[in-house]
Amino acid sequence: xxxxxxxxxxxxxxxxxxxxxxxxxxxxxxxxxxxxxxxxxxxxxxxxxxxxxxxxxxxxxxxxxxxxxxxxxxxxxxxxxxxxxxxxxxxxxxxxxxxxxxxxxxxxxxxxxxxxxxxxxxxxxxxxxxxxxxxxxxxxxxxxxxxxxxxxxxxxxxxxxxxxxxxxxxxxxxxxxxxxxxxxxxxxxxxxxxxxxxxxxxxxxxxxxxxxxxxxxxxxxxxxxxxxxxxxxxxxxxxxxxxxxxxxxxxxxxxxxxxxxxxxxx
Ligand SMILES: [Zn+2]
Numbered sequence: 305x306x307x308x309x310x311x312x313x314x315x316x317x318x319x320x321x322x323x324x325x326x327x328x329x330x331x332x333x334x335x336x337x338x339x340x341x342x343x344x345x346x347x348x349x350x351x352x353x354x355x356x357x358x359x360x361x362x363x364x365x366x367x368x369x370x371x372x373x374x375x376x377x378x379x380x381x382x383x384x385x386x387x388x389x390x391x392x393x394x395x396x397x398x399x400x401x402x403x404x405x406x407x408x409x410x411x412x413x414x415x416x417x418x419x420x421x422x423x424x425x426x427x428x429x430x431x432x433x434x435x436x437x438x439x440x441x442x443x444x445x446x447x448x449x450x451x452x453x454x455x456x457x458x459x460x461x462x463x464x465x466x467x468x469x470x471x472x473x474x475x476x477x478x479x480x481x482x483x484x485x486x487x488x489x490x491x492x493x494x495x496x497x498x499x500x501x502x503x504x505x506x507x508x509x510x511x512x513x514x515x516x517x518x519x520x521x522x523x524x525x526x527x528x529x530x531x532x533x534x535x536x537x538x539x540x541x542x543x544x545x546x547x548x549x550x551x552x553x554x555x556x557x558x559x560x561x562x563x564x565x566x567x568x569x570x
Contacts, residue, residue, distance in 0.1 A: 307553040309333040311519030326368035336375040336410035347391040358402040375409035383423040406564040409439025413451040437468040452478045493531035501535035
């Protein structure tokens with residue numbers, strides 16, 4: 305089965321993971337800028353990270369026939385100090401025109417603080433200035449609903465083009481908020497906690513197959529680089545047609561990502 309992995313932090317993964325996802329049909333992979341497994345000591349650390357995302361990871365993916373794209377930002381986990389965050393954001397214009405950069409992300413909220421929200425809003429302004437789509441991280445567990453509401457309010461105030469914004473890590477209680485407001489929604493599949501493949505399919509069956517994608521995160525916690533394809537197989541077991549499965553794991557991400565000027569599959 306062909307598919308697009310729309311959210312994977314490959315800087316935390318081995319080359320064997322690239323090999324495994326290539327073997328099961330991954331054609332393109334998108335890597336949002338996020339925490340790198342440690343807090344960076346200076347803005348220079350982000351300069352190096354942006355080079356990793358725009359130079360080294362695309363080269364590593366190419367060896368397996370996978371197209372690698374990325375999103376740039378300072379993630380909310382490291383954005384609590386606004387002076388530091390702005391220093392990092394000042395680097396983004398130098399990288400935004402690199403050939404594999406899609407837009408601004410994954411921005412959002414971690415602990416829903418005032419400083420995080422201010423930096424979130426400045427990232428949204430940056431995306432508008434460069435006319436790029438936005439990928440958004442929502443907080444996990446009990447802060448998710450409040451964080452999602454804060455994010456949606458801020459996006460409404462900024463008057464963004466909602467079809468070019470994807471709000472990721474939705475669950476049953478946040479998916480309808482996001483979709484009903486005209487944004488795209490992402491579901492992050494984890495083998496142990498959070499959204500399991502079975503839960504993700506329940507969400508698809510409840511809220512529909514439009515404007516939604518699934519991803520495996522591939523981060524530093526327990527996560528499964530094959531989660532998207534395993535969920536696709538589970539959809540087939542539940543008697544979803546091959547066309548619907550292809551739409552969810554390939555067509556939908558392609559449709560959203562094609563709004564990014566640099567996205568192309570060949
Ligand atoms: Zn992420």
